[in-house]
Amino acid sequence: MSESHELDLLDLPVSAGRAGRGPATWGQQAIWDAVSVLGEDAPRYNVSVGFPLDPAYPRAAVLAALARAAGHHEALRTRMVPGADGELTQVLDASGHFPVVIRRCAAEESATVGDALLAELASQAFDCAEQWPLRIGLVEADGLVRHYAMVLSHTAADGGGLRRLARDVVMLLAAGTGNAGLPPATQPLDLAAYQVSERGRRRDEAARRHWRSRLGDGPRALFAPRVPRDPQALFPNACLRSPALLRSVDHVAAARGVSGSSVLLAAATQQIGRLSGAPDVLLQVVVNNRFLPGMAQTVTTLAQEGLFHLRSVEQDFGALVGRVHAGALGTYRHASYDKRLLDRDIEELRGELPDLADHSCFFNDTREPALFRPPAPAGSPVPLSRAREQTTLTWPVEFPPRHNLTFAMDVYDAPGAVELLMTADSSLMPRADMEAFLRGIEDTVVTDALATGCR
Template identity: 35%
Template sequence: MDDLPRRSVVVEFCGARGGVAPLTWGQASIWRLTSWRGEGDPYFNMPWVLPVYGRRDLDAVLGVVRRLLERHETLRTNFRPGAGGMEQHVARSGRLVVGVVEGGDARPMTLARRVAVGLAGEVFDYAGELPVRCAVVMVGGRPRAVAFGLSHLAADGGALDLLAADWRDLLAGVAGPGPGWQPMDQARFEREGPGAERGERAFKHWRGVLEEAPRSMFDYPPAVGEVPRFVRVGMESVALGVAAQVLAVRWGVSSASVLTVASAVLLSVLTGHRRVVMQLIAANRHDARIGGLVGPAAQDGVFLLELPADGTLAETTRVGHRQALTAYRHALYEPLRLMAMREELGRERGGPIDLSAYFNDTRGGGDWPDLPAVEPPGDPAAIAALTARTTFSVVGSWEHVDATTAQFITGQARDACELHLLADTAYLPRSTVYALLRGMETLLVRAVAEDVPLDAVAGLCGITPAERPPAGNVPGPGHGSSSGREPLPSPATPA
């Protein structure tokens, strides 16, 4: 980005209100993760880009940036310690320095993505800097795209969707009244009345699950991991997407539940646990108020599934679908209180409770709208033939990832199921990572043709069970009080 001609302009804003409030539970969850990474680490920052619709001049685009800042308090919030802990400080007025990048004959969105990565590549000064950075990309003498670097404390995937819709409306001059629910309102809601009651129900649900769950899914001796230790491998499979959608309709569940339960079954085969516990990343936006909140709302839900010895994948998925819905309903809670409860239960049970298996469905619409048609529809042989198109790639590797031993993550592809597995190679060697991803495809493609017995999954998918001590639950990864969320995807796709 430094080799591009650029200048800066100042956008001044004045919103309807400012103020100080405690962190929302969503903000507190992100703050804990951000603090765990340490100062100077931009891991949870989000690069994001938006197109400039129509033939707008620079002043018009900067005017929309100003209105976004004025309408959404989260974009003008600092985070500072107070007497009762971290607080959100909403500035009523202020200024944002916006870069103007001259792109020559570059592709606007491609260049904007490059600029956005640069904006998100440096840590934010949470106490003194707005949680958003911005640059307008000029091509052909007019603005064509806008690049953002956002702190995860300002937004999650669902919030990006809302901002994208607001951006489009503001550019068209048809925006309605400003949002009626802001993070300061959410903080109050969580501490009194229905919000506090909902948090109490979530707390009781978590306690009940953690009293029954294995102390660790990965209670077997670790090997020597790779350097860097954590690897993320991606698979793009048309066959998996088509199979998941066929099975979701057939079994009366969602495609997310099909993938979640299949993940749990494969982890059960690998680890030897018939009782599987995973965390699910919940958007927390089914409540009408929170649904319109521009700010982080996503938190972890806890999912517990008992796999019957003589069960089948179909019946297990129907049960798992109900369990997943229960987990998502109980994913709004005070995170520090939950951490304390986990530590207390760990002491009672003889060691930390490790919850380092995850499923994170980051798709916005819940399906893949551009999957190819299969003729005849749902034909097992035609779906199996699609496995020839499947591709794999290494997405990245890191030395430290907070508490993730195995995290299945859906990607943003619309014409195939993009599925990633982020793994600790000390517990899941790279060969096992590939086997689990391919096993997911093999299992669901076969399930289109026949109802697969659970005791046949290991042989069908080529999964070799890990060797673990016969005494049972000795926690392996040892991240009992952590939460292992990856950065939410960009552009505007909810988690």
């Protein structure tokens, strides 16, 4: 066995003060319902992150930090047990263990070995009723841990929860044996208790009213079929990697007095109008919900979709981005709800209306720059007017078809760039339209950045 393949397998024990059981949160149940029907494709919905540790740490220090993080964040010690009709009970264990895989290699190989280990751990499904929803991979070189990999079941955390957990592990490592504590965080059992309370039910009812209103008022069709649809046809996936967008989004957000997410949402909205010809636009926007009271530091599944409806998409981007920002804030307030009850409402609405508004387009800005942004490669950035020369567009993979999906676009921070990833039904959005959509977003935002003084 070569050195790069040497490994250790261990179970890291964790003991904490609280155990309990209760109903699932809205987020836990919604993710379970979505993932449980995917079969062999379920591991694709695991959430994962890997990164180098600089400085490197002894194995014992990393394991101690992990144990403290798992003691603090109860989602990591929570099993999801399905009952009748798939209704979940969350079971919090006071003690137990989670698996750690440790690979050893030469120092210069640690990043490559770490990436491979992350992919291996992420490709495996979780048994959420029997196992804790966390796997860890460590890469050691010269007796120190130099790369860290972490995979969670999506029932335990969304992207925002994953970033907070990674931040907390790094904070604990930096603190060593000091007394630095982690930020207070609402735990899943407490969140579920709020959601079944009178206040929680009122929030749920208000959110579902918002959805019903927009499904009744929104456009009936956005994209007309371009070719006959093959139910078995795979959906292509495009990735636009743009260094120019990284600078432009931040600049336009500051210049226009809006959020970076609103800048990209406005550009996406404008491209939908241009490609579809529809006067109105309706989008499901993924909202991380961590602006809700007590949720800023929480590691659990909080993100849900809000329904964003914009009437009359004007061509002037400066005017459009202000309207989008204002409308998005209303959408965000109504993105926390009981998904099973919403699905029931939608089915009832179908019986009352000849058709519902087209809600098959999805927008998800996963970035939280204040919390995490990968460092840019070394070197001086080129002027913005030339930065688009560095843009790349690739078609990395194809996915199984998804019901009620025209397209889904995700926004990611990448080292020195913003990445736009898009999956679409090519009978409604052929590859040429997908490319025009992504490049149109880039062109719109960069053009506005140049016009408002970004250089």
